[in-house]
Amino acid sequence: MLTLGLLAALVATTALAEPAVGPDRPLADAAQEARARELFTDIRCVVCQHEAIADSPAAIAADMRALVREQIAEGQSDEAIRRDLVRRYGDYVLFTPPFRWGTLVLWLGPFLLAIGAGTALFMRARRRKPEEAALDEREEAELDAWIKADDESGQA
Structure with missing residues (x-):
């Protein structure tokens, strides 16, 4: 069977x-x-x-x-x-298709895609990270107090 x-x-x-x-x-x-x-x-x-x-x-x-x-x-x-x-x-x-309006995407598409991707990568690389502001005296004092309090509670 x-x-x-x-x-x-x-x-x-x-x-x-x-x-x-x-x-x-x-x-x-x-x-x-x-x-x-x-x-x-x-x-x-x-x-x-x-x-x-x-x-x-x-x-x-x-x-x-x-x-x-x-x-x-x-x-x-x-x-x-x-x-x-x-x-x-x-x-x-x-x-090799002929170069005319109907085949324009076939001929220029890869170049336009590469240019667009390159532009996007360039723009992303140029974008800067925002600088972090330094602590003022009051904030530094508060941070020191927290660190000191944490150290004292950890030693006890």
Whole structure:
């Protein structure tokens, strides 16, 4: 019974897994293939999100590589290929998104955050502790009396 359950679980997970990706078909022209491979390093896999499509084993990355190769074979420029990928997947597909109003936070956010944190730390370091006022003669006399009274009660 347990074996049957484990076998069913294994079959279910295998059926839900992503299909195996076939090998890439490089372009016949070596210069075009080199151009394609250069583009692959600039394009982010939309599934893995931290890998370029050149390194990603995901099926969508294989489809994206095939699309890039197809567009290179058709004679499209690198910029036209990037524009098409951005149209399909958004600015996030590029490791270096374009500098415009929609991506301003991506470009300037880290710098503004660092400047804000530096300013806060600087302001905190500059803040002085208030100086404690010295005791006047009356307060010193009261303190001496308390110390003397404490010493006498401790010796008794």
